[in-house]
Amino acid sequence: MNYQNDYSRIYRLIEKIIAKKIGKAIFDYKMIENGDRILVAVSGGKDSITLLKDLVSRMKSFPIQYEIEAVHIETDFCTCCKKTKLEDIFKETGVPYHIYPVAVMGRLKPGKTMNCYWCSNQRRLELMKLAEERKCNKIALGHHLDDIAETLLMNMMFKGEMGGMLPVVKYNKFPCTIIRPLAYVREEEIINYAGKMDILSIVCTCPFGKKSKRKEIREIIRTISKTNPNIQENILKSMHNVDMDYLLGKKQVIESTSDTSN
Structure with a gap:
């Protein structure tokens, strides 16, 4: 039995599945023009590196012409990133890249504590x-299906909001689209896929993620x-598939909470 051939076959299959799903999302939501x-x-984590590799590879055969640049945001509370390995990946893709230091902790006002929402x-x-x-004009983020599902439930359970992480987000204040x-x-x-590519994680684990609400929802x-x-x-x-007839609007909520006749 040739384990090397089996290994390569499995890797190609996983890569093909991911590429197909990415292609479908790009088509369904008209992400790239x-x-x-x-x-x-x-x-530097598995998700964003997988995304970068796919988008770079896709450029070779994609019928639409687009350009890519990569950026790594280096925060002041997570600086043990293996920069050399990350830069090697950037150089391997051949795209322009930037490592951009941001003092997230340094921006906190006195008395405030760090949390995932602020950092994000x-x-x-x-x-x-x-x-x-x-x-x-576009910023590509490595959020996957699990992230999207978790965010919707997090907003419902912890913020009392019906809102989630959309596949495409356009901003009025900035001339770019997420x-x-x-x-x-x-x-x-x-x-x-990342395990077979040896890219499970190049950066350190966020010290605030262990106690996050996202972990509870997960x-x-x-x-x-x-x-x-x-x-x-x-x-x-x-x-x-939002059925507004079966969701409370603002007016209905006010009326129901102010009704004390019973």
Whole structure:
């Protein structure tokens, strides 16, 4: 038995599955258009590196012409990134890249504590600025299907909001659009692919992620998935199939909470 051939065959199959799902998301949401300049945000983790490699590879045969630049946002609380290996990956792809230091902790006001929401907003703001500086009209983020499902539930359970992480987001204040080409890809698929590519993680683990609300939601989804393996896909579908007749609007909420006749 030739284990090397089996290994290569499995790797190619996983790569093909991921590429097909990325292609479908790009097509369904019209993520990439002719002449786009895309800034790919690369944390150094499995998701963003998988995304970068696919978008670079896709340029060779994609019928639409686009350009790519990569950027790594280096925060002041997570600086043990293996920069050499990350830069090697950037050089391997052949795209222009930037390593951009951002003092996220240094921006906290006295008495405030670090949290994922604050950090994400600060990094996103810097990405917007860099995209404008580099004349990139799109920013590609490595959020996958699991991230999208978790975010919707997090907003419902912890913020009391019906809102999620959209595959495409256009901003009025900035001349760029956020795209998430991994929107149909399961985290498990990326883990299998990244493990065979030896890119599971090049950066240090976020010290604030261990106690995050996202981790709690992830465990809930994992438990439910034991009886329904399509949970993530169904949550994404629900974001398209909104029946407003069966959702409380602002006026209805005010009327129901102010009714004390009973």
